[in-house]
Amino acid sequence: MNRVLAATLKRPAAGYPDLAAVHAALQALVADDLDHLPLPGSGRTLERWRALAVVGGHDLGLCKLYEGHTDALAIMAELAAVRPPADSTWGMWAAEPPSARVSVRQDQGACWLDGRKAWCSGASQLSHALLTAWDEQGQQQLVAVDLRQPGVTVTDQGWSAVGMGVTASVEVVFEQAEGTAVGGSGSYLSRPGFWQGGMGIAACWYGAAQQVAQRLHGHCLLHDEPHALAHLGAVDATLAASRAVLQQAAATLDLNPGGDCQALARRVRAVVENTCEQVLSHVGHALGAGPYCKDAHFAQLAADLPVFLRQSHAERDLAALGDVARHALPSEWNL
CATH class of the missing domain: 1.20.140.10 (Butyryl-CoA Dehydrogenase, subunit A, domain 3)
Structure with missing residues (x-):
């Protein structure tokens, strides 16, 4: 798989100019089924890490999105979540600075998110995210959310980086955004x-x-x-x-x-x-x-x-x- 991955990656001579270009490269890997890596601890962990290293040596901006996407897939598999939609691209957002916090309210099987999440790599291009939020009992809960809904606002705030700048790891605001709980409280x-x-x-x-x-x-x-x-x-x-x-x-x-x-x-x-x-x-x-x-x-x-x-x-x-x-x-x- 890693030979195929290395052969598939085609870095532009001047690099990836923006997040849209990086996301297009991620989508190409997803389309070629190169995002379904062996799960950690499955007997092929080194193969998984070699794939991440190949992408890291190619471009760290792409690697940031690729690692987040493949990590989200692994987490959902580990916690027996519903299979992600075909061709979806995922962020894994778990940063918890004191200035940005998302709350989750569960009601009849659905989750509703409110608050601000920081360090959201790829937010303006990804289709979905797996993120940490805080429930009414003050416990951390993983939630899967479709980013293409009215209750999700991708800001231009919280990111002025030069290194890793292309990942556009901005802040995202949730206002009664609907999601799905993944695992139980504290399972992340x-x-x-x-x-x-x-x-x-x-x-x-x-x-x-x-x-x-x-x-x-x-x-x-x-x-x-x-x-x-x-x-x-x-x-x-x-x-x-x-x-x-x-x-x-x-x-x-x-x-x-x-x-x-x-x-x-x-x-x-x-x-x-x-x-x-x-x-x-x-x-x-x-x-x-x-x-x-x-x-x-x-x-x-x-x-x-x-x-x-x-x-x-x-x-x-x-x-x-x-x-x-x-x-x-x-x-x-x-x-």
């Missing part, structure tokens, strides 16, 4: 797939870092420069570490798909985030300004990746990992 965070999906994000990051690193590799094939080779050595080492961690994590999920994988997910994300930052630094130091100014694909990845990485909460996430580690047995570090 309590299901095994929550942390499994978090590792899928790391695969997207990895794919972009791998593509950035290839520029340095190509340079070193043509130029015998000691400093560039030293940077390539550092890049090789950190990519190898992330690749090993992702492969091991995929095998672990496939062996125990229903297990608690929070600690594993936090480790994976920390390792891959560090790899991405190291790759961006080493490649930039080795190659200078040239690829940032003359290679449109490289420049776009270099602008997008630091923004996408901020789906990690940096030291806050490391502190959470440290809290897990201090309660674990030191023998877990043994070879």
